[in-house]
Amino acid sequence: MSIFHLMLSSVVIFFVLYAPQPLLAQFAQLYATSPANTGLLMSVTMLPLAIAPICYGLFLANYSKLKLLKVAMMLLALCSVLITLQQRFELFLLLRFIEGLILPAALTAMTSYIGQTWQGQCLRRNMTWYVGSTILGGFLGRALAANFATWWNWESFYIFNAALLILISLRIKLPPLENITTPKACSPKDYLRPLKQPSLLRLYCAVFCMFFCFSALLNYLPFILSNEYNLKDPKLIGWVYGGYLVGALLSMCAPYLTKLHNNNWVILTAVFGVYCVSISAMQWQNLGAFIVLFTLFCACMFIIHASAAPLANEISSAHASITNGAYVSFYYSGGALGSFLPGFIYQTAGIEMFLLSLLLICILGAYFTWLNYRIGSETQLGR
The missing domain is CATH 1.20.1250.20 (MFS general substrate transporter like domains)
Structure with missing residues (x-):
């Protein structure tokens, strides 16, 4: 195929x-x-x-x-x-x-x-x-x-x-x-055991944090635009969502970022850092700046996703189906929780605390990737 x-x-x-x-x-x-x-x-x-x-x-x-x-x-x-x-x-x-x-x-x-x-x-x-x-x-x-x-x-x-x-x-x-190169295991535990690899678990946790933040902001974006910027026209709100597509196009440069540094964890941590900056800068109440930051936010998320997915396959010793199944589970677990938990903070404490909560989760994701850089030379190159 x-x-x-x-x-x-x-x-x-x-x-x-x-x-x-x-x-x-x-x-x-x-x-x-x-x-x-x-x-x-x-x-x-x-x-x-x-x-x-x-x-x-x-x-x-x-x-x-x-x-x-x-x-x-x-x-x-x-x-x-x-x-x-x-x-x-x-x-x-x-x-x-x-x-x-x-x-x-x-x-x-x-x-x-x-x-x-x-x-x-x-x-x-x-x-x-x-x-x-x-x-x-x-x-x-x-x-x-x-x-x-x-x-x-x-x-x-x-x-x-x-x-x-x-x-x-x-x-x-x-x-x-279809060629099955992995020998048959005696039980599911034999397949799942390689997922205990610390560097892989930290990458999964970083992916969880990444999509938690993304899902939260996109789910409550119409409310933010309406309440904070008095933008109520659905057509105008739709144009703001155009940043989603622009960010997606920017993410196609992800494979070329690895050429900037020989350590994949450095690249991933740096993009997480920009992801954090885009969230914190949204505290500045300016619609034009918010649209630019939202586009940058989307681009960072897609770059992290496009970098983390192949990296998980490169560092994992588990079967490809197990590695990717776990990746998808962590990814959508973050999305499922991010789609409603931050909403309670937004409703009760406002936009400032909402963005602060996302920033803390994003910093946690950056910490996981930085930890992989700091621990073990065999994991630093992502292969």
Whole structure:
């Protein structure tokens, strides 16, 4: 499977995850339910993403990654069609939860396939392209779902997405027998034991902190723009979200950053430092500065993600599927907690304490990467 084909698969899979987000207000009206209940359409899908990937990682250690990816895409297409046919909000929630159980299988299969197929600088480049495709899928999934709903109806996008999933999955060619180079273990503990590697655990914790901060700021960005900057026009708020895409484009330079210094942990710690600066500088109440800082914030997050994912594969002695399953679990655990915990601080203590809480978490992430630089020369180069 080529990296381009894998990227196309990633984009349409992320359509599934983020398509309901811009339509939540419409769904609240359609099903006569509260905004909080409608928000569950995202929560019930995110929750399995924080738990299931490590389980799929164990399963993929002795199973074809491409076969699981193909099956997962077919099942996601079926769920998309069933969503257009259901008439009750409870059934919609159930189908979203089922999608949440299927999505980790697809994500873990893709990252495991990359980690097992490519090595060295090629691994870094292809993992960066994969991360870029997830960002593009998240952006286009939101944008296209909203526009399809405006032009025709919300069901039309789900049918369109289902067709894409089926067409792209049918193009996945399965090898006669996928090479499994790791000997079979006696129990899951044998596969999970290498994850105790201190440098790997610290990297996972840094990734948790990274996505915690990112998820928190993006979830409460409309409230911040409305309450702090009196920006209430949805179109203008949408332009601010353009910083997300600009930051994603800047993140494509991640593989070239490793050429600036021969120690990968130094690069990662430095980017975390800029991530911290962008958060702390948001205390300056100026809309123009906030937009620039938000773009820098997004770029730092994507660069860290694009650097940490291949680095985890390089330093881990665990099977590729276990390494990437654990990575996805830590990543989305941070996102799940960051999506609601900082909200309580924002509601009760305001923007200053909200940003301070994110800054503290971000500093903790930087500390984990700095600790990897300080401890053990064998881990410092990330290989």
